[in-house]
Amino acid sequence: MVSPIIEIDGLSYTYPGAKKQSLSNVTLSIDKGAFVTLTGPSGCGKTTLCRCLNGLIPHFYGGKIKGDVVVSNLNVRDHAISELAQQVGFVFQNPENQLFALSVEREIVFGLENLALPPDEIRERLEWALKTIGIENLRERSPYEISGGQQQRVAIASVLAMKPEILILDEPTSSLDPLAAKNLFQVISKLNKTLGLTIILVEHRLDLLSTLTDRVIIMDGGILRIEGNPREVFSSKSVKLMGIGIPKIVRLYQELESQPEKLLFSIEDFVGYLKRI
Amino acid sequence: MIKVENVSFTYPSGVNALKNVSIEISNGEFVAIMGENGAGKTTLVKQFNGLLKPGEGDVYVDGRNTRDLSVAELSKDVGLVFQNADHQLFCETVEDEIAFGLRNFGFSNRVNKKRVKWALTLLNLQEYRKTSPFMLSGGERKRVALASVLAWKPRVTILDEPTVGQDQSQKERLLQFVRQLNTQGNTVILVTHDLEFVAECDPRVVLMSHGRIVADGPAKKILTNPKLIKKTSLILPQITQLFFRLADLGFPKDVISIYEAKELINDFVARRS
Amino acid sequence: MKAFEGLRFKRTSSFIHQLDPRVKFVLSCVVFILAIMFTELLPLTILLSVQLPLVYLAHVHKEWLSSLRSSLILATMIFLTNVIVGYMSSEFQLTSSVLTYSSSMTLRFVTLVASFSIFFLTTSPDDLGLALEQSHFPYEFAFAFTTAVRFVPVLANEAQMIIDAQKSRGLELEKGNFLKRIRNYLPILIPLIVNAIRRSLELAEAMESRAFGAKEHRTNLFALKIKMNDVLVLIVTLAILAFSIYIRLYVKIPIVEIPTF
Numbered sequence: 001m002v003s004p005i006i007e008i009d010g011l012s013y014t015y016p017g018a019k020k021q022s023l024s025n026v027t028l029s030i031d032k033g034a035f036v037t038l039t040g041p042s043g044c045g046k047t048t049l050c051r052c053l054n055g056l057i058p059h060f061y062g063g064k065i066k067g068d069v070v071v072s073n074l075n076v077r078d079h080a081i082s083e084l085a086q087q088v089g090f091v092f093q094n095p096e097n098q099l100f101a102l103s104v105e106r107e108i109v110f111g112l113e114n115l116a117l118p119p120d121e122i123r124e125r126l127e128w129a130l131k132t133i134g135i136e137n138l139r140e141r142s143p144y145e146i147s148g149g150q151q152q153r154v155a156i157a158s159v160l161a162m163k164p165e166i167l168i169l170d171e172p173t174s175s176l177d178p179l180a181a182k183n184l185f186q187v188i189s190k191l192n193k194t195l196g197l198t199i200i201l202v203e204h205r206l207d208l209l210s211t212l213t214d215r216v217i218i219m220d221g222g223i224l225r226i227e228g229n230p231r232e233v234f235s236s237k238s239v240k241l242m243g244i245g246i247p248k249i250v251r252l253y254q255e256l257e258s259q260p261e262k263l264l265f266s267i268e269d270f271v272g273y274l275k276r277i
Numbered sequence: 278m279i280k281v282e283n284v285s286f287t288y289p290s291g292v293n294a295l296k297n298v299s300i301e302i303s304n305g306e307f308v309a310i311m312g313e314n315g316a317g318k319t320t321l322v323k324q325f326n327g328l329l330k331p332g333e334g335d336v337y338v339d340g341r342n343t344r345d346l347s348v349a350e351l352s353k354d355v356g357l358v359f360q361n362a363d364h365q366l367f368c369e370t371v372e373d374e375i376a377f378g379l380r381n382f383g384f385s386n387r388v389n390k391k392r393v394k395w396a397l398t399l400l401n402l403q404e405y406r407k408t409s410p411f412m413l414s415g416g417e418r419k420r421v422a423l424a425s426v427l428a429w430k431p432r433v434t435i436l437d438e439p440t441v442g443q444d445q446s447q448k449e450r451l452l453q454f455v456r457q458l459n460t461q462g463n464t465v466i467l468v469t470h471d472l473e474f475v476a477e478c479d480p481r482v483v484l485m486s487h488g489r490i491v492a493d494g495p496a497k498k499i500l501t502n503p504k505l506i507k508k509t510s511l512i513l514p515q516i517t518q519l520f521f522r523l524a525d526l527g528f529p530k531d532v533i534s535i536y537e538a539k540e541l542i543n544d545f546v547a548r549r550s
Numbered sequence: 551m552k553a554f555e556g557l558r559f560k561r562t563s564s565f566i567h568q569l570d571p572r573v574k575f576v577l578s579c580v581v582f583i584l585a586i587m588f589t590e591l592l593p594l595t596i597l598l599s600v601q602l603p604l605v606y607l608a609h610v611h612k613e614w615l616s617s618l619r620s621s622l623i624l625a626t627m628i629f630l631t632n633v634i635v636g637y638m639s640s641e642f643q644l645t646s647s648v649l650t651y652s653s654s655m656t657l658r659f660v661t662l663v664a665s666f667s668i669f670f671l672t673t674s675p676d677d678l679g680l681a682l683e684q685s686h687f688p689y690e691f692a693f694a695f696t697t698a699v700r701f702v703p704v705l706a707n708e709a710q711m712i713i714d715a716q717k718s719r720g721l722e723l724e725k726g727n728f729l730k731r732i733r734n735y736l737p738i739l740i741p742l743i744v745n746a747i748r749r750s751l752e753l754a755e756a757m758e759s760r761a762f763g764a765k766e767h768r769t770n771l772f773a774l775k776i777k778m779n780d781v782l783v784l785i786v787t788l789a790i791l792a793f794s795i796y797i798r799l800y801v802k803i804p805i806v807e808i809p810t811f
Contacts, residue, residue: 085759
C-alpha cells in the first residue's frame with residue numbers, strides 16, 4: 001500500500017480583490033512517488049493549485065482559503081513557506097526570474113544557506129545535485145550565459161538540493177525548443193524513477209508526456225474535471241470538448257473509421273495493431 | 278515581396294547571427310521559419326521591417342532597399358507581432374492600444390475609427406473595447422497585440438512564436454485565424470519551433486541553424502527529414518514518427534497531417550479486412 | 551546599453567581577480583585619494599600609468615579601454631568647461647596655466663574611471679556582495695546588490711525588445727519637438743515598469759520557495775578569506791599612500807606646463 005503524500009480536502013480559494021473563486025471545492029490525494037501531469041486550459045487554476053501546495057497560498061498571496069491542504073503530514077496553513085520548501089520544491093515557468101545568483105554553484109547553495117545548514121553538508125548536497133542533474137560542467141557559469149534548457153536544469157538542481165519529497169514544475173518547458181523540452185522531461189522522469197520523487201508537472205505538451213506520466217489531472221474553471229491514468233483520461237469523451245491538447249496519436253485513433261475497441265495510445269500500440277490485422 | 282540577398286549580420290556583442298542568408302518570399306505566401314533557439318530566426322525577420330539593417334548584402338521589400346527606409350515606413354507594409362504582448366501594451370483601453378499604430382502612421386480619424394472597429398471584430402475583442410489591456414488574460418492580451426498590428430492592414434504579417442504559452446483551443450483559434458488571413462491574400466510568416474502547429478498548417482518551411490538557412494521547401498518534405506530535424510534541435514512530428522515505424526507495412530514516410538494519416542490507415546484497414 | 555560594458559565583470563582567473571574585493575576596494579580608494587591630493591600633471595600621469603600593469607595582469611585591456619572610451623565624452627566636457635571658465639576668469643586669455651589646470655582636472659577624472667573600472671572588471675558581483683556582508687552590511691542589502699547586478703543585462707535586453715516592438719508599430723522616437731520626444735518614451739517606459747513589477751513579484755515568489763529569510767543567521771559557503779597576496783598588496787598600497795603624503799608635504803613637484811599656441 002502506498003500512502004498519500006498530498007491530501008487536499010474541499011479546497012476553495014479566492015485571490016485578494018478577486019470576485020470569482022480560482023479554486024472551488026478541490027479534493028484530491030496524491031500517492032508518494034507518483035508522476036502527476038496537471039493540465040487544463042489557460043486560467044483553469046492549475047498554477048493556483050500548485051501555489052497551495054508549497055504555502056505560497058495563503059502565506060505569500062493572502063486571500064480567502066477554505067478546506068485543508070496536508071503535504072507530508074504538514075498542514076500548509078500552519079507552516080511557513082520556508083519550512084514547506086524542504087518538502088516541496090517549486091520550479092517556475094520563467095527560468096530567468098527564478099535564478100538570482102551569478103553562478104550556478106551559488107544558485108544551488110542559495111536555499112541551503114538560507115536554511116543555515118552546516119557548510120560541509122551544503123558542499124556535499126551541491127555536488128550531489130550537480131551530478132544528479134548532470135550539470136557539473138556548468139558550475140562556474142552565470143545564469144545568463146547558458147541556454148533556456150540549461151537554466152531550467154539549474155532551477156531544478158537548486159530546488160533538488162533542498163531534498164524535497166515533492167517536485168512541482170509549473171510549465172517548465174514553455175519557452176524551450178522541442179528537443180530541449182523532451183530532454184527536460186527525461187530528466188524529470190529520471191528523478192521520479194531513481195529517487196522516488198513525487199512529481200507534479202503542469203504542462204500543455206502532452207504529446208511528449210503521455211508515456212512518462214502515470215496520472216493525468218485535468219482542471220477547468222477552478223474545478224477538478226477528470227483524473228486517472230493517461231489511457232483513461234485521453235479516451236474520455238469530455239476531454240475532447242474541453243480543448244485539451246491530447247496527443248496526436250490519440251486524436252488519430254479517435255478519427256479512425258473502424259476503431260479497434262482498445263484505445264491506441266502510443267506509437268507502439270498503433271504499430272502492433274496494424275501489424276496484427 | 279521580400280528579397281534577401283547574401284545577408285550577413287553581426288550584433289555589436291560580436292554574435293554572428295546571420296551568415297550569408299538569401300531567401301525570397303512572394304506575395305501571398307505562407308512561410309514558417311523554424312530552427313533551434315538562437316538559430317537566427319528573429320534576427321532574420323527583424324531585417325524585414327528594418328529594425329535591423331544588414332551588415333553585408335541587401336534586403337528588398339517590394340523592390341525597395343531597406344537601407345533607404347525607416348522602420349516606420351517599412352512597418353506600414355510589414356507588420357511584426359512580437360512574442361510577448363506585455364512588451365508593447367501600454368494604453369488605458371484596448372481601443373487606444375489598437376489605434377496607437379494607426380495614429381503613428383497618420384491615418385485620418387475617420388479611417389482610424391473604422392479600422393479599430395474592424396480589428397476588434399476580427400479578433401473577437403468587441404466586449405473589451407473599453408477595458409484596460411492589463412486586466413485581460415494572457416491569451417486575450419496576445420490577441421490585442423495582434424489586433425493592434427493588423428489594424429493598419431500590413432501586406433505582410435510576421436508572428437514571432439505565436440503559440441508559446443497558449444493552450445490547445447487558443448492554438449486552434451490562432452490556426453484558423455492565420456489560415457483565413459492567408460487566404461485573404463496576406464503574406465504570413467510564422468517564426469516558431471512548434472512543429473506540431475506547423476504540421477497542421479502545412480506552410481512552406483524555412484529551416485535555420487546557426488545563422489544559416491539549411492533547408493527550404495514544403496513542410497511535408499522538411500519536417501519528415503530526420504537529418505534536418507536533428508540538426509535543428511527539433512523532433513519529428515508524432516504522426517511522422519508513427520509512419521516511420523509503419524514503413525515496412527508499405528506506408529509512405531512523409532506524412533505530417535492527421536487527416537492524411539487517417540485516410541491512409543482507413544484504406545489500409547479496409548483492404549485488410 | 552554599451553555604457554555598462556566597461557563595468558561588467560569578466561570571469562577569468564588572474565592574480566588581480568583573486569585578490570580580496572575589500573583589498574581591491576582599498577586600492578581603488580587610495581588611487582582616488584591620491585588623485586584628489588595632486589593637481590599637478592606629472593603625478594597624475596604617473597598614477598594613471600602605474601595602473602597599466604594591473605590591467606595587463608588581469609587580461610581586461612579590451613573592456614578597460616572601452617570603459618575609458620565611454621568616459622571620453624564626459625572627459626571632454628570637463629576639459630572644455632575648465633578651459634572656458636579659466637579663459638573667462640583670466641581676462642579672456644588662453645594662458646598656459648589654464649590649459650595645464652584643465653588637463654590635470656581631466657586627467658584626474660580619467661584616472662578615477664580607470665581605477666574603478668579595474669575594480670569592477672575584476673571583482674565578481676558575488677564577491678562584492680560577500681564583501682558587503684562581511685563588512686557588516688545586512689544580508690538583504692548585499693542580496694539586493696547582487697540581484698540588481700544580475701538583472702542589469704536582462705533589463706537592458708528587455709528594454710531593447712520593447713523599443714523594437716513599439717518601433718514596429720510606427721513609433722518614431724526622434725520625431726517632434728522636445729516635449730513630444732519625451733512623450734514618445736511613454737510607450738517604452740510603461741511596459742518596462744509593468745514588466746519590472748511583474749518580474750519582481752515572480753522573483754519574490756521564487757525566493758520564498760527557496761526559504762529566503764528562514765533563519766536569522768544563514769550559512770555562507772563562500773566566505774572571503776584574506777590571503778598572503780592580499781596582505782602584500784595591502785602593505786604596498788598603504789606604503790604608496792604614505793610615500794605620496796610625504797611627497798605632497800615635503801617635496802616640490804616639478805611643474806610641467808602645456809604651452810599655448
